[in-house]
Amino acid sequence: MGGRRYVTGNWKMHTSRAEAVALASGVVAQLQQVPAWDPDVVRVGLAPPFPFLEAVRDAVAGHPVELVAQDCHAEPRGAFTGWVSAPMLASVGVRRVIVGHSERRQHAGEDDALVRRKLEAALEAGLDPVVCVGEQLAERDAGRHEAVVEAQARGALEGLDPAAYARVVVAYEPVWAIGTGRTATPEQAGTMHRFIGGLLASFGPQAAGVPVIYGGSVKPDNIDGLARQDGIAGALVGGASLEAGSFVQIVRGVAEQARAGARS
């Protein structure tokens, strides 16, 4: 499979400031040791907690590593105590923002309509959105995973301005695989990625090119099988992104598959 790949580390509510800087510095140092990595082909992003965005920005300055935020509010400003808006994130150098992560759907009650508004707020502020979709275990067990993911993807992405699709990344993250150590098999993930790809294509020719990355217990030892699947354009990495070595191993896996794919 050709096309650009993405590997983003989602640090969630982890790290102190000092740990965030050390982790970011470790990532940029170790990335230099990955000969297969072409930053134009595999975009690497780090999503630290809000208070450490600027420190991480400074730690990766001069390196082709993108600063990513974990969430944004749907409004650009206002009386919303405790929230952070997309223009605020853009003003500190954030390039991309995750919207609709399952932990926000679950713990902050976010629904598809709100995810859509956040996505539009991000685009408006000049941030490129990473839209998360994914079913819960009970939904998969009931055979409803495609229907659930279809509703989420339609809610977030159907009928966007065609030019906006070039800025969007979709992350398929089965909720039962997040932080559980239970990854989807490469076949399960690949099947869903191809399903999502087909759905996106039905939104229009521009949407057909939206990359779909996989998230959910991605580790150095399972990335090769996942990245080899047609339709998996990279990874959104939680736990394994908190250690520079394992995160960079995942970048290496995606970079090597991108190379192999470009040759075949």
Ligand code: PGA
């Ligand atoms: P995990 O998290 O890699 O720890 O499963 C992935 C995510 O939530 O983005």
